[in-house]
Amino acid sequence: MSRKVLLNNISVPGIEKYDVYRANGGYRSVEKALKMTPDAIVEEVKKSGLRGRGGAGFPTGMKWSFIDKKTTNPHYLVCNADESEPGTFKDRYLMEKLPHLLIEGMIVSSFALDAHVSYIYIRGELLYVYHILEKAIAEAYKAGWLGKNIMGTGYDLELYVHPGGGAYICGEETGLIESLEGKRGNPRMKPPFPAIQGLWMCPTVVNNVETLAAVVPVMNMGGEEYAKIGVGKSTGTKLISACGHINKPGVYEIELGLPVEEFLNSDQYCGGVKNGKKLKAVVAGGSSVPILPAELFLKTAKGEPRLMSYESLADGGFVTGTMLGSGGFIVMDESVSVVKNLWNFTRFYHHESCGQCSPCREGTGWMEKVLHKILDGHGKMSDIDLLWDIQTKIDGRTICPLGDAAAWPVASAIRHFRKDFEEYVQNPQGIKEVSYLGELAEA
């Protein structure tokens, strides 16, 4: 269970340089892909069962097949490198260490989508990675993998990096497209989906960094072979960025289907909970996914051991399950106050709401204020129900999934940790003084 297909060369010194990367088998997939037809590549990706690694887990091959082929407008491929989900730092690691892997995957994917101009939208805070990518792209141009008539096949591709300006909402694909057009990152109504009308109203596919990088092993080993890795419909490997109270935080490539207990406790991965403390809760896929208490995280409600896969983590729906999400694995030990942590996340969503939809703009602020009140020792029992009520009125009522992402952590925290909330309400004197990072409700 430790097969690596993305990070297998990560420890080679100088792998971020073109020569070293090429000498270690880099750009083989481009050589192979340019001899195939675009449709055959899409078929291959469909066979691999590769699913979007950004959070939603939508099958990549299917997403590609939606692109409008009848139009005369140009097609665009945009790489979503606006990684800002709290707990997730896998894309930053991948781009910093293996910039050519992303470029290689983008060339193959652009060819499959008949795109001649592609962009990497990287979040503004990662400007140093922007310069790493610029350098790598310049090397790829020089070696003839980008530009006009790539490797004599007659295929042209221009690849550019575009920096963002610091906004979580630009990780949503239509928000990202708006931002790339030089506007505020307000998500668009769907339909029309970006595959029909995206960037500058042309057919566009937006894929996560890791998804595009995973196209490289899919091409190298063939779709069927790739589909043998993993378990069931969760094929391939996934980068998990582990953080919080664990002994070995970092980015790990796992084969999907690895038991969560092994991932958490094995020295090969997280190395167990820090300082020998007890595990309290885990957020398995970035701050947006439901939080699970230790018992439900390690074993499903049916008593089966949970696996790191899309299906197993979602077992039990939102009542007793969670999601694999973006792979941001946040571990909390027994010392953590779930309520305080929830307040922190809710403040984050309030800060990052773009303000288009009232349920999200107002609701996130209300939830933040109610949680603040409870933490301050002025909470009532009815406030817990009020919180529940607010989150039900955000969930599913907004243009983009940011509203849902703000509601799910609140719902799951109340569902699994209602006692913690009640303790705050019943013993206001017992609360250690809370200090707040930044002022309440800046907006």
Place this chain on the structure above:
Amino acid sequence: LKKRLIPINYSIFDCLAFNNPKEPIFALNFKSPLITDHCKLITDMKFSEDALELISRIKKRYPEGKQKSAILPVLHIAQAEFGGWLSPETMDYVASVLNILPVEVYEVASFYSMFNLTPVGKCVIEVCRTGPCWLLGAEDIVNYLQNKLGIKVGEATADGMFTLKTVECLAACGTAPVIQMGETYLENMNIEKVDKMLSDCRTNIKEPISHWSKKHIKKEQA
């Protein structure tokens, strides 16, 4: 009444910039060329040659007529060139460079958290305050910095050296807590490292540092 009429090509921020409350601030002009010509008249600011070269190359990355897309990179460069923040005048100038309306620049600059719309110190200390960093002690670091520098979050020190900001997740949760300064990530921070960071800044930093560092504006030229 005639005296209070102002030329039609004044933008809303011109009146604010001149700080003349007697002048009406409703005279917005929607003809971009007039405004951009006008901006050239009132401003003597100009990007460095290197930056202009870089901007013209960035503009070419987008299809004909879509150069508005270059706004985010150009604002980053403007912030690096003009003192670490975006004054209304800077934003008007950026509008003229991209040939778009000033209001299109204001709305974008005010949306994204990396753009400072008020003057900042030479070093902007951006402490991540979201979930994982906070679990591992970002709170203590912010409190320590507030006491040590004698300022609150969002304020600048009197000597103009430091501005303290809290920011949302910086995608470095594995090395939490993390501080960003300019383009640099300072990871696994603790109180000793914060002290060292402050003293290093005091001795080494003479000019404002920003996210898009000046060395990249020069280097990319080559």
